[in-house]
Amino acid sequence: MRKTLLTLALGLATTAAFAGAGHGGSQAAVSDADIDRTIRLEAGDMWFNAENLDIAPGDTIKFEIVNTGNLEHEFVIGDAKAQEEHREMMQAMMGSGDGGHGGHGGHDMAEGEHGGSMPSVTIAPGDTAELVWTAPQNVDGLEYACNIPGHYEAGMSGNIDLQG
Amino acid sequence: MANSRVITHPLSRRQILKGGAALGLGSAAALSLRPSWANPWGQTNVYSKGVEEGPEVSLAIRRESILIDGKEARPFSINGTSPGPMIRLKEGQDAVLKVTNLLDEPTSIHWHGLILPPGMDGVPGVSFPGIAPGETFTYRFPVRQNGTYWYHSHSGLQEQLGHAGPLVIDAAEREPFRYDREHVLLLTDWTFEDPMSVFRNLKTAEGYYNFQERTIADFFADVREKGFAATAEMRGMWAKMRMSSRDIADVTGSTYTYLLNGHSPEENWTALFRAGERVRLRVINGSAMSYFDVRIPGLKMTVVAADGQPVQPVPVDEFRIGVAETYDVLVMPEDDTAYTIFAESMDRSGFARATLAPREGMAAEIPERRKIADRGMEAMGAHGMEGMDHSAMGGSDTQGMDHSGMNGSDMQGLDHSSMQGMDHSNMQGMSNERSRINANGMLAAGAAQPGSRYDQAGIGIDPEARRMLVYRDLKAFTPWPDRREPERELELHLTGNMERYMWSFDGKKFSEVTGPIHFEKDERLRLILINDTMMEHPIHLHGMWMELENGQGELIPRKHTLNVKPGERVSALITADAEGSWAFHCHLLYHMDAGMFRVVKVS
Incomplete structure (x- = not known):
């Protein structure tokens, strides 16, 4: 248990650092007129229908993600390190040794504490969700992923190429 | 072609x-x-x-x-x-x-x-x-x-x-x-002896292959820790059950060479990958008698299928694979380095090993083997045999072990969740069992039986050491088509006499039963397996799936082989849609041969 709490604390600390560095876009401040491109993605069990996206730096993208699977999925944008930390935190939130209950306890974290630094959206099976995001200018590439425990490992990730 | x-x-x-x-x-x-x-x-x-x-x-x-x-x-x-x-x-x-x-x-x-x-x-x-x-x-x-x-x-x-x-x-x-590359990992236990003489040895001298028996030195160590009376009492208890507390496996590394894809640990079979790939490992336990604990130090393994059937992904550090079970796991080695695939036999008498590496000829460190576990620990729930009233054990063979004496005693540090299965009589009324009872008095489909220990991997595992797969983790993606509640329950006891190497269902060897077990064609039934022995048994039904009622409701997983731990009570739902005669048996080869075998007839 102590180990779990420690991991969690570390996760939060790094998240805060990321938020401070200020990458990631704000969803509320963008109107439809500002959107440069709409990307429609399918999230299934356990894949996204695209594994690579080429996006121009500075473009504002509206992601429309439809969940065609049987399970809840999320769509999170971030660099590999942040994704991994998010994943570890969600795994810790799940509690080890019990896949049974509290299954989605990690979710509030994804949208709450993570929201500032990692653009993310959660999609129920059969639903479509939108996420508006402006690609940063100073990064070569990012990842998108579903970090619900096991989902990334089973295949739910892709690369965003930002080299223009 | x-x-x-x-x-x-x-x-x-x-x-x-x-x-x-x-x-x-x-x-x-x-x-x-x-x-x-x-x-x-x-x-x-x-x-x-x-x-x-x-x-x-x-x-x-x-x-x-x-x-x-x-x-x-x-x-x-x-x-x-x-x-x-x-x-x-x-x-x-x-x-x-x-x-x-x-x-x-x-x-x-x-x-x-x-x-x-x-x-x-x-x-x-x-x-x-x-x-x-x-x-x-x-x-x-x-x-x-x-x-x-x-x-x-x-x-x-x-x-x-x-x-x-x-x-x-x-x-x-x-x-x-999704994955980029796949490897099959077939685990087997090879002996240079004639299997018939292995079988004869087991029949004539239980413990023949068990060099990890308690010795006189262990006895004095126990006396130092627990006092003479408690130690003598403990020994007496095991003797009465015709078991040794170190019977983890009846055939061990003393005769077995554990092989992975046909190769011994020294031969170090190598599975290749390129850094960054998702690699699917199809792990099959094709052993005659050996359970393995499989891990790859440095890599998380995500379990994606059990017994061939997809399950919701579970990231783990290690998993126990019973004889005849299969697990598919995904690993993502990010570094251009070698990893050891380590499959330690459950009784810790040996291991199979291979290497996952970006090039041939590489090797990584082989982890230290864990020490032999003592059945006493698991049988009694985890810790603290002290203060237990063993008088209740008197005269009983393993069948119907009565632990009622434990209830009032001072069980220091005992984890009560792990007690399930020890005292069946008291479990029924336990209020923390969150399961629904149907009008016919049976548990609702998918609910875990009282007496199951699906949240435990089993003997010799320290649950704090690393994240271990447990049966509770296995969860299907979608409900299986037949959602009927079971119409009846069929209870079978797994029974045995270790000393005489007799293994059976309900106390009867295959040679002693008169007819097959009957399933009504297309009936929906619940099979309840109660392990009265002090060993694990991988129970295999031919021809039909068993839906393991591990508490996951309508998402319970389908399996062809169910591991039943000592003292455990496990249940599965079966749709009897396969007309004809089918084998049903313990998949420990010598147990099957000794009589732990039945024919199921669907008609």
Whole structure:
């Protein structure tokens, strides 16, 4: 248990650092007129229908993600390190040794504490969700992923190429 | 397609060329009659072609001299290799599998985990008469499933001598996971002894292969810790149960060489990857008697299928694989370095090992083996035998062990969740059992039975050390079609007398029962297995799935083999849709042979 709490604390600390560095876009401040491109993605069990996206730096993208699977999925944008930390935190939130209950306890974290630094959206099976995001200018590439425990490992990730 | 060949060469030209590209130790070994699926590069794509590709495959069974662990051995071979070649079928095919017996004794092949017509199941005396010397039997069945399975002889003790191999069925539709490369990891336990003499040794002297028995030194250590009376009492208890507390496995590393893809730990079979790839490992326990705990230090493994059936992904550090079970896991090695695939036998008497590496000839550190566990610990829940009233044990053999004496006693540090299964009489009324009871008085479908320990991996595992897969984790993606509540319950006790090496269901050996167990055609029933022995038993039902009621409600997983831990009560739902006669047995080979076997008749 102590180990779990420690991991969690570390996760939060790094998240805060990321938020401070200020990458990631704000969803509320963008109107439809500002959107440069709409990307429609399918999230299934356990894949996204695209594994690579080429996006121009500075473009504002509206992601429309439809969940065609049987399970809840999320769509999170971030660099590999942040994704991994998010994943570890969600795994810790799940509690080890019990896949049974509290299954989605990690979710509030994804949208709450993570929201500032990692653009993310959660999609129920059969639903479509939108996420508006402006690609940063100073990064070569990012990842998108579903970090619900096991989902990334089973295949739910892709690369965003930002080299223009 | 290479269907015209009657007897296929163990290595295709293409694979020899591939192997030549990386002429390391592994490849050199591969050229000397190693199974062709043990190709170090694995398959790069689930749809790429293997050697014994369906739908038509011919297999020739021989007994021949092959080196095992560098020593002269005479295993059973299938198309010249032992273990046999991988058979690769595709969902939707009509499989035609021609098996030719070139032995001087009858043989058979059972396609483990496959749903098929009863006459094609390959159990002599149940599904067909067997394959006589010189004969060819043609198995024909539609392939209606996909995933990782295996095949093995169901004749006598042949399976002990390498008469087994992997069976992989490619999916007709996209699987619920994605990967770049795959490897099959087949675990087996090889003995240079004659299996008949292994069996005789077990019958005449229980503990024959158990060199980890408590010694006089252990006795004095116990006396120091627990005092003389408690120690003597504990010994007495085990003696009364005709068991030793260190009976973890009845055949051990003292005779077994544990093999991975036919290779000993020293031979270090290597599975290759490129950094950053998602690698699927199809892990099959094709052992006669050995459970393994599998881990790859430095890598998280994500379990994506159990017994060939997809499950919601579970990231773990280690998993226990019972005899005849299969697990598919995904790993993502990010670094250009070697990792040890470590499969430690449950009794800690040895291990199988391979290496996952970016190049041939690499090796990583071999983890230290854990110490032998003591049954006393697990049997009593975890810790603290002190203060237990053993008088209740008096006179009882293992059947009906009565632990009522434990209730009032001071059980220091005892984890009560792990008590389930110890005292059946008290469990029914326990308020923390969150299960629904139906109008007919039975638990609702999918609920875990009181007495199950699905949240525990079992003996010899420190749950704090690393994240271990447990049965509770297994969860299907979608409910299986038959959602009916069970109409009846069938309770079977797993029974045995270790000292006399008698194993049975409900106290009766197969030779002592008069008829089959009857399932009404198309009935929905609940099978309840109660393990009255102090050993694990992997219980296998042929012809129909068992839906393990692990508490996951309508998402309970389907399995062909259920591990039942000592003292545990486990249940499964069955749709009896497969008319005919089917084998039902403990998959520990010598237990099956000793009588832990029944025929199930669906009519």
